[in-house]
């Protein structure tokens with residue numbers, strides 16, 4: 001791992017640079033976090049932890065296991081969405097579904113994008129069929 005400090009492109013803010021080798025990435029993906037302190041490169045005494053994982057769920061589990069950091073809301077009990085099943089009717093009865101919507105009580109349901117609440121995609125609560133995300137069957 002390479003650590004360096006510099007100045008950001010705005011010419012003002014301090015910049016911390018971390019370069020990861022292939023070996024570093026291999027260890028990260030194997031669940032070994034990398035921990036560095038900004039004081040090592042002459043910046044304020046702030047501990048930085050970098051974790052790696054194939055899914056955000058895997059990352060959240062590592063953070064919870066090693067540092068007792070709460071998992072993001074919904075991340076704990078929300079499994080990966082199933083693969084797309086185009087042609088299945090929308091659960092609201094308004095036509096063909098275009099993605100999977102997460103409901104805390106009943107799990108993933110087929111709905112159309114028009115029934116997804118604002119911000120649902122960003123929160124991972126509506127996964128359009130065309131989205132390239134990890135799916136239950138291992139596809140993306």
Ligand SMILES: [Zn+2]
Nearest residue numbers: 090092094112
């Ligand atoms: Zn609908």
